[in-house]
Amino acid sequence: MSTLPLRPGLEGETPYGAPELEVPVRLNVNENPYPPSPEVVQDIADAVAQAASTLNRYPDRDFPALRQALADYLAVESGVRVPWEQVWAANGSNEVMLHVLQVFGGPGRVCLSFTPTYSMYPEYARDTLTRYVAAARAEDFTLEVDVVREAVAAHHPAVILLASPNNPTGTALPLDDVRAVLEAARGQGPLAADGSATDCVVVVDEAYGEFRRPGVPSALELLALEDGQAYPHLAVCRTMSKAFGMAGLRLGYLAASRELVDLLRVVRLPYHLSALTQAAAMAALAHREELMSQVAAMRADRDALVQWLREQGWTACDSDSNFVLFGPFADRDAVFRAMLERGVLIRVVGPAGYLRVCIGTPEEMEAFRRSLQAVTSDLPRPQRAHTPKEIHA
Numbered sequence: 001m002s003t004l005p006l007r008p009g010l011e012g013e014t015p016y017g018a019p020e021l022e023v024p025v026r027l028n029v030n031e032n033p034y035p036p037s038p039e040v041v042q043d044i045a046d047a048v049a050q051a052a053s054t055l056n057r058y059p060d061r062d063f064p065a066l067r068q069a070l071a072d073y074l075a076v077e078s079g080v081r082v083p084w085e086q087v088w089a090a091n092g093s094n095e096v097m098l099h100v101l102q103v104f105g106g107p108g109r110v111c112l113s114f115t116p117t118y119s120m121y122p123e124y125a126r127d128t129l130t131r132y133v134a135a136a137r138a139e140d141f142t143l144e145v146d147v148v149r150e151a152v153a154a155h156h157p158a159v160i161l162l163a164s165p166n167n168p169t170g171t172a173l174p175l176d177d178v179r180a181v182l183e184a185a186r187g188q189g190p191l192a193a194d195g196s197a198t199d200c201v202v203v204v205d206e207a208y209g210e211f212r213r214p215g216v217p218s219a220l221e222l223l224a225l226e227d228g229q230a231y232p233h234l235a236v237c238r239t240m241s242k243a244f245g246m247a248g249l250r251l252g253y254l255a256a257s258r259e260l261v262d263l264l265r266v267v268r269l270p271y272h273l274s275a276l277t278q279a280a281a282m283a284a285l286a287h288r289e290e291l292m293s294q295v296a297a298m299r300a301d302r303d304a305l306v307q308w309l310r311e312q313g314w315t316a317c318d319s320d321s322n323f324v325l326f327g328p329f330a331d332r333d334a335v336f337r338a339m340l341e342r343g344v345l346i347r348v349v350g351p352a353g354y355l356r357v358c359i360g361t362p363e364e365m366e367a368f369r370r371s372l373q374a375v376t377s378d379l380p381r382p383q384r385a386h387t388p389k390e391i392h393a
């Protein structure tokens with residue numbers, strides 16, 4: 001029996017995270033499989049060395065240079081330009097979203113999301129003493145506007161978290177759905193201290209945004225409206241961990257109204273982004289073309305994988321991300337373990353019976369295909385592809 005004064009609510013909780021196993025083919029945490037080139041490594045090393053010469057000093061607390069570089073990147077990637085004051089960054093987008101919950105969540109407040117979705121969201125809520133409410137996504141894993149309106153009216157959430165493309169289904173939300181949520185959120189947040197109405201803050205988590213298929217818009221476009229219709233309660237979250245190939249750097253960011261960003265500055269720890277992180281991120285952003293050069297190929301590999309899984313008789317979800325949800329398996333844990341014995345690490349996550357695999361190098365994908373065929377050769381296939389509704393069930 002422990003004598004430590006554990007906070008109520010944390011009883012029995014365990015640290016979040018996928019298994020970290022040293023196996024030849026790791027396709028379980030949606031990383032970019034291509035390491036930075038020697039030139040990129042050298043530039044990062046030079047930038048870090050330069051920053052190291054002033055490590056006796058605290059880093060730049062508001063890091064405008066990095067925020068400008070991120071704004072420039074967003075302008076190139078999505079065509080939407082925001083001033084650096086509308087960009088915020090932290091150690092991974094996980095920390096960025098925690099900042100959002102620290103500012104807007106808290107005791108008596110609600111964070112709303114729509115499942116199946118990213119399994120960290122309940123943890124941001126737990127860690128900020130915010131109540132987490134999960135409503136259901138539509139049958140095709142987008143949103144049902146009526147369900148959104150009902151949930152918003154019932155709970156008056158302070159924060160709504162929308163992953164788009166969603167993890168683990170890969171589904172990107174149509175901009176109309178995001179717009180509908182933003183409209184439903186108006187005036188429906190918790191009452192302010194003086195009794196006045198507030199808007200729910202809507203976070204669109206675009207961690208996989210760069211993998212979206214051509215023609216699929218980014219919610220950043222909704223930030224750019226300048227005809228009085230702009231959404232001061234919208235935040236679009238991005239990360240350098242996925243498409244950008246810098247998961248080890250720990251750099252996530254968001255774009256939002258200046259008002260919202262300035263509130264995040266209230267809760268960040270002083271000097272939360274180290275001088276080394278800032279220097280390395282700026283150096284990496286200068287190489288964005290090279291670091292992102294594999295993204296188009298990875299998108300094509302993803303589409304080919306969906307196709308192949310379907311040819312094998314499995315159900316595979318359409319994906320706008322760098323991973324694919326597939327199944328169903330009567331015993332998905334057994335399939336996971338048998339794959340692992342063959343040196344291929346995937347992820348047990350999402351709807352019952354389903355597994356998630358992310359896009360690796362062509363050699364890794366070949367190993368995945370060979371292993372899956374070997375492991376599932378005797379397993380019954382569904383008579384026809386399951387609809388998203390059946391995946392849900």
Ligand SMILES: *Cc1c(COP(=O)(O)O)cnc(C)c1O
Pocket residue numbers: 030091092093094095118163166167205207238239240241247250251252
């Ligand atoms: C991976 C992931 C993130 C972010 O991770 P960071 O490495 O903390 O930037 C955020 N949201 C979703 C849905 C993810 O899958």
